[in-house]
Amino acid sequence: MTEQNNSVNENSAPAKPFWMPPGVALENLSEELGTVIRGVLMPAYEKLVVAARPGLEQSTGMTIVHLLWLEALQQTELGQDLMGSGHESERLQKHERSIARLLRLAGSKMKASDFLLRLFAYRHKLMTGSGAAGLQLQPTPAGDSQPPT
Protein backbone atom coordinates (compact mmCIF):
# COMPACT_ATOMS: atom_id res chain seq x y z
CA MET A 1 0.00 0.00 0.00
CA THR A 2 2.87 2.35 0.92
CA GLU A 3 4.68 1.56 -2.30
CA GLN A 4 1.47 2.16 -4.17
CA ASN A 5 0.92 5.52 -2.49
CA ASN A 6 4.46 6.63 -3.19
CA SER A 7 4.23 5.71 -6.83
CA VAL A 8 0.97 7.60 -7.16
CA ASN A 9 2.33 10.65 -5.37
CA GLU A 10 5.34 10.77 -7.63
CA ASN A 11 3.02 11.15 -10.60
CA SER A 12 1.74 14.50 -9.42
CA ALA A 13 -2.03 14.63 -9.01
CA PRO A 14 -3.97 16.92 -11.36
CA ALA A 15 -4.63 20.42 -10.04
CA LYS A 16 -8.31 20.06 -10.78
CA PRO A 17 -9.87 16.64 -10.23
CA PHE A 18 -11.34 15.15 -13.34
CA TRP A 19 -14.73 14.58 -11.78
CA MET A 20 -15.26 18.33 -12.02
CA PRO A 21 -17.00 19.07 -15.31
CA PRO A 22 -15.00 21.09 -17.84
CA GLY A 23 -15.69 24.80 -17.87
CA VAL A 24 -16.53 24.93 -14.17
CA ALA A 25 -14.22 27.04 -12.02
CA LEU A 26 -14.21 26.41 -8.29
CA GLU A 27 -14.34 30.15 -7.69
CA ASN A 28 -17.61 30.52 -9.60
CA LEU A 29 -19.47 28.03 -7.45
CA SER A 30 -21.49 29.04 -4.43
CA GLU A 31 -19.71 29.37 -1.11
CA GLU A 32 -21.44 26.28 0.30
CA LEU A 33 -20.39 24.10 -2.62
CA GLY A 34 -16.85 25.47 -2.44
CA THR A 35 -16.65 24.49 1.22
CA VAL A 36 -17.92 20.98 0.50
CA ILE A 37 -15.46 20.55 -2.36
CA ARG A 38 -12.46 21.65 -0.32
CA GLY A 39 -13.45 19.97 2.93
CA VAL A 40 -15.06 16.72 1.81
CA LEU A 41 -14.68 15.95 -1.86
CA MET A 42 -11.01 16.78 -2.40
CA PRO A 43 -9.82 14.68 0.59
CA ALA A 44 -12.11 11.84 -0.51
CA TYR A 45 -10.77 12.07 -4.04
CA GLU A 46 -7.17 12.01 -2.82
CA LYS A 47 -7.77 9.05 -0.56
CA LEU A 48 -10.17 6.93 -2.59
CA VAL A 49 -8.97 7.61 -6.14
CA VAL A 50 -5.45 9.07 -6.27
CA ALA A 51 -4.05 6.87 -3.50
CA ALA A 52 -6.06 3.76 -4.41
CA ARG A 53 -4.78 0.71 -6.20
CA PRO A 54 -5.51 0.80 -9.91
CA GLY A 55 -8.40 -1.31 -11.06
CA LEU A 56 -11.37 -2.27 -8.98
CA GLU A 57 -10.39 -0.26 -5.91
CA GLN A 58 -9.85 2.90 -7.91
CA SER A 59 -13.02 2.61 -9.96
CA THR A 60 -15.05 1.94 -6.81
CA GLY A 61 -13.47 4.99 -5.17
CA MET A 62 -14.26 7.09 -8.21
CA THR A 63 -17.89 5.98 -8.13
CA ILE A 64 -18.11 6.98 -4.47
CA VAL A 65 -16.59 10.41 -5.17
CA HIS A 66 -19.07 11.00 -7.98
CA LEU A 67 -21.90 10.01 -5.67
CA LEU A 68 -20.57 12.40 -3.03
CA TRP A 69 -20.46 15.20 -5.58
CA LEU A 70 -24.03 14.53 -6.65
CA GLU A 71 -25.08 14.37 -3.02
CA ALA A 72 -23.49 17.76 -2.36
CA LEU A 73 -25.33 19.24 -5.34
CA GLN A 74 -28.56 17.68 -4.16
CA GLN A 75 -28.14 19.05 -0.66
CA THR A 76 -27.59 22.54 -2.03
CA GLU A 77 -30.72 22.18 -4.11
CA LEU A 78 -32.60 21.11 -1.02
CA GLY A 79 -31.58 24.31 0.73
CA GLN A 80 -32.64 26.37 -2.25
CA ASP A 81 -36.05 24.70 -2.31
CA LEU A 82 -36.65 25.88 1.22
CA MET A 83 -35.67 29.45 0.41
CA GLY A 84 -37.33 29.49 -3.00
CA SER A 85 -40.38 31.44 -4.01
CA GLY A 86 -43.58 30.11 -5.53
CA HIS A 87 -46.75 28.43 -4.43
CA GLU A 88 -46.37 26.62 -1.13
CA SER A 89 -47.86 23.29 -2.22
CA GLU A 90 -45.64 23.19 -5.32
CA ARG A 91 -42.64 24.07 -3.24
CA LEU A 92 -43.42 21.33 -0.75
CA GLN A 93 -43.83 18.75 -3.52
CA LYS A 94 -40.52 19.77 -5.03
CA HIS A 95 -38.93 19.59 -1.61
CA GLU A 96 -40.26 16.08 -1.04
CA ARG A 97 -38.93 14.94 -4.40
CA SER A 98 -35.53 16.42 -3.56
CA ILE A 99 -35.46 14.60 -0.21
CA ALA A 100 -36.36 11.31 -1.90
CA ARG A 101 -33.57 11.79 -4.46
CA LEU A 102 -31.10 12.64 -1.72
CA LEU A 103 -32.02 9.52 0.24
CA ARG A 104 -31.61 7.34 -2.84
CA LEU A 105 -28.20 8.85 -3.46
CA ALA A 106 -27.17 8.31 0.14
CA GLY A 107 -28.30 4.67 -0.11
CA SER A 108 -26.29 4.17 -3.29
CA LYS A 109 -23.23 5.72 -1.69
CA MET A 110 -23.59 3.41 1.29
CA LYS A 111 -23.72 0.35 -0.96
CA ALA A 112 -20.62 1.38 -2.92
CA SER A 113 -18.78 2.28 0.30
CA ASP A 114 -19.74 -1.03 1.83
CA PHE A 115 -18.18 -2.84 -1.12
CA LEU A 116 -15.00 -0.80 -0.81
CA LEU A 117 -14.79 -1.60 2.89
CA ARG A 118 -15.09 -5.29 2.09
CA LEU A 119 -12.26 -4.94 -0.39
CA PHE A 120 -10.10 -3.18 2.21
CA ALA A 121 -10.95 -5.75 4.87
CA TYR A 122 -10.10 -8.61 2.56
CA ARG A 123 -6.81 -7.05 1.52
CA HIS A 124 -5.93 -6.38 5.14
CA LYS A 125 -6.65 -9.99 5.98
CA LEU A 126 -4.40 -11.19 3.19
CA MET A 127 -1.58 -8.83 4.12
CA THR A 128 -1.60 -9.68 7.80
CA GLY A 129 -2.71 -13.31 7.67
CA SER A 130 -1.02 -15.25 4.91
CA GLY A 131 1.53 -12.57 3.98
CA ALA A 132 0.22 -12.41 0.45
CA ALA A 133 1.16 -9.69 -1.99
CA GLY A 134 -2.28 -8.22 -2.35
CA LEU A 135 -5.84 -8.76 -3.35
CA GLN A 136 -6.50 -10.92 -6.33
CA LEU A 137 -10.03 -11.87 -7.03
CA GLN A 138 -10.32 -14.47 -9.71
CA PRO A 139 -13.47 -15.86 -11.16
CA THR A 140 -14.00 -19.55 -10.61
CA PRO A 141 -13.84 -21.53 -13.86
CA ALA A 142 -17.35 -22.23 -15.05
CA GLY A 143 -17.22 -25.99 -14.64
CA ASP A 144 -15.28 -25.79 -11.44
CA SER A 145 -17.56 -23.67 -9.35
CA GLN A 146 -18.12 -24.77 -5.82
CA PRO A 147 -20.78 -23.55 -3.48
CA PRO A 148 -19.54 -21.27 -0.73
CA THR A 149 -18.89 -22.98 2.55
Add this chain to the structure above:
Amino acid sequence: MEKRKFVDQKVEPKFHAIREFILSHRHVFLRQGSVVTSWRTYRGHRLGPFFSLRYRVSGRQSAFYLGRSIMLAERVKGLLREMQHERQFSRLNRQARAELRQCKQLWEQDLASVGLSRKGFEVRGWNGVTETSSPSEANKTSKEGKL
Protein backbone atom coordinates in the same frame (compact mmCIF):
# COMPACT_ATOMS: atom_id res chain seq x y z
CA MET B 1 -39.60 52.58 15.62
CA GLU B 2 -38.85 55.59 13.45
CA LYS B 3 -36.76 54.96 10.38
CA ARG B 4 -34.16 57.67 10.14
CA LYS B 5 -32.61 56.51 6.91
CA PHE B 6 -34.05 57.39 3.52
CA VAL B 7 -36.63 54.84 2.38
CA ASP B 8 -37.65 54.86 -1.25
CA GLN B 9 -41.30 53.88 -1.18
CA LYS B 10 -41.37 53.60 -4.95
CA VAL B 11 -38.86 50.74 -4.95
CA GLU B 12 -41.44 48.03 -4.32
CA PRO B 13 -43.82 48.83 -7.22
CA LYS B 14 -40.83 49.48 -9.50
CA PHE B 15 -39.27 46.18 -8.57
CA HIS B 16 -42.53 44.35 -9.24
CA ALA B 17 -42.75 45.91 -12.68
CA ILE B 18 -39.16 44.95 -13.49
CA ARG B 19 -39.66 41.48 -12.08
CA GLU B 20 -42.70 41.02 -14.33
CA PHE B 21 -40.62 42.17 -17.27
CA ILE B 22 -37.76 39.80 -16.45
CA LEU B 23 -40.06 36.84 -15.87
CA SER B 24 -41.93 37.51 -19.12
CA HIS B 25 -38.54 37.33 -20.90
CA ARG B 26 -37.35 34.39 -18.85
CA HIS B 27 -35.66 32.68 -21.80
CA VAL B 28 -33.41 35.73 -22.22
CA PHE B 29 -32.55 36.37 -18.57
CA LEU B 30 -31.90 32.76 -17.66
CA ARG B 31 -28.75 32.96 -19.75
CA GLN B 32 -27.65 36.57 -19.63
CA GLY B 33 -28.41 40.08 -18.47
CA SER B 34 -26.72 42.23 -15.88
CA VAL B 35 -27.18 45.43 -13.94
CA VAL B 36 -24.76 48.09 -15.16
CA THR B 37 -23.75 51.14 -13.15
CA SER B 38 -22.96 54.35 -15.01
CA TRP B 39 -22.23 58.02 -14.31
CA ARG B 40 -22.59 61.12 -16.42
CA THR B 41 -21.11 64.56 -16.28
CA TYR B 42 -23.21 67.70 -16.38
CA ARG B 43 -21.51 71.11 -16.32
CA GLY B 44 -18.40 69.68 -14.75
CA HIS B 45 -20.29 67.74 -12.09
CA ARG B 46 -20.22 63.98 -11.96
CA LEU B 47 -23.75 62.67 -11.54
CA GLY B 48 -24.85 59.22 -10.60
CA PRO B 49 -24.70 56.38 -10.10
CA PHE B 50 -27.43 55.40 -12.54
CA PHE B 51 -28.43 51.80 -12.95
CA SER B 52 -29.75 49.98 -15.96
CA LEU B 53 -30.49 46.39 -16.84
CA ARG B 54 -28.53 45.46 -19.97
CA TYR B 55 -29.24 42.43 -22.12
CA ARG B 56 -29.05 41.28 -25.71
CA VAL B 57 -31.85 40.12 -27.95
CA SER B 58 -30.86 38.66 -31.33
CA GLY B 59 -27.39 40.10 -30.93
CA ARG B 60 -28.64 43.61 -30.30
CA GLN B 61 -28.01 45.23 -26.95
CA SER B 62 -30.99 46.64 -25.09
CA ALA B 63 -31.30 48.45 -21.79
CA PHE B 64 -34.01 48.90 -19.22
CA TYR B 65 -33.43 51.99 -17.13
CA LEU B 66 -33.70 51.30 -13.40
CA GLY B 67 -33.01 54.73 -11.97
CA ARG B 68 -30.76 55.86 -9.14
CA SER B 69 -31.94 53.58 -6.36
CA ILE B 70 -29.16 51.34 -5.11
CA MET B 71 -31.73 49.26 -3.27
CA LEU B 72 -33.65 48.57 -6.47
CA ALA B 73 -30.46 47.75 -8.35
CA GLU B 74 -29.44 45.28 -5.66
CA ARG B 75 -32.80 43.56 -5.76
CA VAL B 76 -32.69 43.21 -9.54
CA LYS B 77 -29.14 41.87 -9.30
CA GLY B 78 -30.33 39.34 -6.74
CA LEU B 79 -33.19 38.22 -8.97
CA LEU B 80 -30.86 37.75 -11.94
CA ARG B 81 -28.35 35.87 -9.81
CA GLU B 82 -31.07 33.56 -8.57
CA MET B 83 -32.34 32.83 -12.08
CA GLN B 84 -28.92 32.26 -13.58
CA HIS B 85 -27.70 30.25 -10.62
CA GLU B 86 -30.58 27.83 -11.15
CA ARG B 87 -29.46 27.25 -14.74
CA GLN B 88 -25.81 26.81 -13.80
CA PHE B 89 -26.85 24.47 -11.05
CA SER B 90 -28.99 22.27 -13.29
CA ARG B 91 -26.14 22.15 -15.83
CA LEU B 92 -23.77 20.96 -13.09
CA ASN B 93 -26.30 18.36 -12.02
CA ARG B 94 -26.71 17.05 -15.57
CA GLN B 95 -22.96 16.85 -16.09
CA ALA B 96 -22.44 15.12 -12.76
CA ARG B 97 -25.06 12.49 -13.63
CA ALA B 98 -23.48 11.89 -17.05
CA GLU B 99 -20.06 11.48 -15.42
CA LEU B 100 -21.50 9.06 -12.90
CA ARG B 101 -22.99 6.95 -15.70
CA GLN B 102 -19.53 6.67 -17.33
CA CYS B 103 -17.98 5.91 -13.99
CA LYS B 104 -20.47 3.11 -13.36
CA GLN B 105 -19.57 1.53 -16.70
CA LEU B 106 -15.90 1.50 -15.77
CA TRP B 107 -16.74 0.07 -12.35
CA GLU B 108 -18.86 -2.61 -13.98
CA GLN B 109 -15.95 -3.63 -16.23
CA ASP B 110 -13.62 -3.89 -13.26
CA LEU B 111 -16.17 -5.90 -11.32
CA ALA B 112 -16.68 -8.23 -14.27
CA SER B 113 -12.93 -8.83 -14.47
CA VAL B 114 -13.08 -10.48 -11.04
CA GLY B 115 -16.35 -12.26 -11.69
CA LEU B 116 -18.65 -9.83 -9.92
CA SER B 117 -21.57 -7.86 -11.23
CA ARG B 118 -23.59 -4.90 -10.06
CA LYS B 119 -27.26 -4.20 -9.84
CA GLY B 120 -27.71 -0.53 -9.23
CA PHE B 121 -24.93 0.08 -6.75
CA GLU B 122 -25.13 -3.30 -5.11
CA VAL B 123 -22.38 -5.76 -5.94
CA ARG B 124 -23.51 -9.28 -6.64
CA GLY B 125 -22.01 -12.60 -7.55
CA TRP B 126 -19.88 -13.21 -4.49
CA ASN B 127 -20.77 -16.88 -4.50
CA GLY B 128 -19.20 -17.43 -7.89
CA VAL B 129 -15.94 -15.79 -6.90
CA THR B 130 -12.85 -17.45 -5.53
CA GLU B 131 -10.42 -15.22 -3.72
CA THR B 132 -6.79 -16.11 -4.04
CA SER B 133 -3.74 -14.59 -2.53
CA SER B 134 -1.33 -15.85 -5.16
CA PRO B 135 -1.55 -17.31 -8.65
CA SER B 136 -0.60 -20.75 -7.35
CA GLU B 137 -3.73 -20.75 -5.26
CA ALA B 138 -5.90 -19.65 -8.15
CA ASN B 139 -7.85 -22.84 -8.33
CA LYS B 140 -8.34 -23.29 -4.62
CA THR B 141 -11.46 -22.13 -2.95
CA SER B 142 -10.90 -19.71 -0.09
CA LYS B 143 -11.57 -20.75 3.46
CA GLU B 144 -14.60 -18.58 3.80
CA GLY B 145 -15.87 -18.78 0.25
CA LYS B 146 -17.04 -15.20 0.56
CA LEU B 147 -15.35 -11.93 1.31
